[in-house]
Amino acid sequence: MAFILPDHPFDPDSHAGSVIGIASALGWHDSGLHRHQRHQLLFAQAGCMTIELDDQVCLLPPTRAAWLPAGTPHRVLMRGVVAYRSLYFTPHPELPTTMAVLAVNPLLQALIERMALWPWDQPQEEQQRTLALFMEELGQAPRESWQLPLPSDPRLAAWLQEIKRGDTLPDRLNRLAERVGASDKTIGRIFMRETGMSYQAWRQQWRLLRAMELLAEAEPISRVAAALEFASDSAFIAFFRQHTGQTPLRYLNSRGESHRPSSPPPPGSPGPAA
Numbered sequence: 001m002a003f004i005l006p007d008h009p010f011d012p013d014s015h016a017g018s019v020i021g022i023a024s025a026l027g028w029h030d031s032g033l034h035r036h037q038r039h040q041l042l043f044a045q046a047g048c049m050t051i052e053l054d055d056q057v058c059l060l061p062p063t064r065a066a067w068l069p070a071g072t073p074h075r076v077l078m079r080g081v082v083a084y085r086s087l088y089f090t091p092h093p094e095l096p097t098t099m100a101v102l103a104v105n106p107l108l109q110a111l112i113e114r115m116a117l118w119p120w121d122q123p124q125e126e127q128q129r130t131l132a133l134f135m136e137e138l139g140q141a142p143r144e145s146w147q148l149p150l151p152s153d154p155r156l157a158a159w160l161q162e163i164k165r166g167d168t169l170p171d172r173l174n175r176l177a178e179r180v181g182a183s184d185k186t187i188g189r190i191f192m193r194e195t196g197m198s199y200q201a202w203r204q205q206w207r208l209l210r211a212m213e214l215l216a217e218a219e220p221i222s223r224v225a226a227a228l229e230f231a232s233d234s235a236f237i238a239f240f241r242q243h244t245g246q247t248p249l250r251y252l253n254s255r256g257e258s259h260r261p262s263s264p265p266p267p268g269s270p271g272p273a274a
Contacts, residue, residue: 010022012036012038012040012088013036013037013038013088015088015120017120017121017122017124017127018089018090018092018124018127018131019087019088019089019090019115019118019122019127019131020038020087020088020120021085021086021087021088021115021116021117021118022085022086022116023083023084023085023113023116023117024084025083025084026078026084027047027078027079028078028079029076029077029078030075030076030077030078031074031075031076031077032075033052033073033074033075034073034074034075035071035072035073035074036068036070036071036088037070037071038070038088038089038090038091039067039068039069039070039088039089039090039091039095039096040067040068040070040086040087040088040089041065041066041067041068041086041087041089041112041138042060042065042066042068042076042084042085042086043064043065043066043084043085043086043104043109043112044060044062044078044083044084044085045062045063045083045109046062046083047062047078047079047084047216048060048061048062048078048079048212048213048215048216048217049066049076049077049078049079050076050077050079050209050213051066051068051074051075051076051077052074052075052076052077052164053072053073053074053099054073055149055150055152056147056148056149056150057147057148057150057164057209058099058101058146058147058148059146059147059148059209059212059213060101060146061146061212061216062216063104063109064101064102064103064104064144064146065101065102065104065108065112065141066099066100066101066102067096067098067099067100067101067102067138068099069096069097069098069099070091072099079213079216079217085112085113085116086116087112087115087116094135095135095138096138099147100143101143101144101145101146101147102138102141102142102143102144103141103142103143103144104141105137105141107133107137108134108137108138108141111130111133111134111137112134114130115127115130115131115134146209148202148205148206148209149194149195149196149197149202150194150195151190151191151194151195152194153190153194155180155181155182155190156180156190159171159176159179159180163206166210166213169207169210169227169228169229170202170203170206170207172203173187173188173199173200176199187199204239204243207228207239208239208240208243208244210227210228211224211228211236211240211248212251214227214228215248215251221233221236221237221248221249224236224248225237236248
């Protein structure tokens with residue numbers, strides 16, 4: 001049975017099939033840091049996932065898929081996710097070996113759905129045609145940039161941990177320079193060297209990804225704008241439209257049916273491998 005309950009323990013590496021799929025209805029979930037011996041594809045029709053990697057944080061908006069190569073240490077945080085699907089693949093030369101966020105068209109989504117609901121003992125010969133079509137669509141799927149590269153300079157380590165917890169907005173450049181005891185120019189050089197972005201561009205990308213997370217949690221637009229220190233709701237809406245091509249309201253209406261659990265589960269609650 002490929003549909004599992006949120007508290008069902010699951011280890012994809014303990015199964016022998018070349019493709020193992022799971023389907024689950026998850027709300028709030030923290031996978032903890034882990035890795036798989038298989039490649040993994042994550043997808044959800046609605047809700048939002050944040051994937052933490054060694055050197056970057058990646059947002060997975062609804063109707064996109066994330067590809068994680070085998071052996072990649074990662075932690076997945078889910079907010080308001082429903083109809084969660086995950087596929088695990090035995091490494092194969094034709095499969096990607098780099099992390100990517102992919103746009104998912106209706107055909108690829110239908111293939112993900114079919115494979116996620118396969119019995120775990122599905123005969124190999126019954127998988128071949130679907131798997132071949134999936135690999136073709138996977139190779140043609142447009143790549144999207146929802147990643148935020150993280151600097152590795154030790155002077156920023158404590159500050160970065162605060163930011164990753166999501167409890168605080170990244171400081172403005174002059175304030176960050178004061179905190180770490182470096183000049184504005186030094187901070188700028190660190191970010192350009194280690195992330196390929198100016199600090200201002202990095203901070204704006206962080207605000208965008210955080211906005212997507214808060215919207216997935218069904219936070220009102222006015223509250224999101226205030227949390228991210230925009231001067232007004234209209235300023236936030238203009239910022240969001242500039243970076244995504246749509247207003248927050250249109251984004252919310254295009255997410256599909258979603259729900260927000262009344263409260264997150266207590267820390268340490270079990271759940272399926274992410």
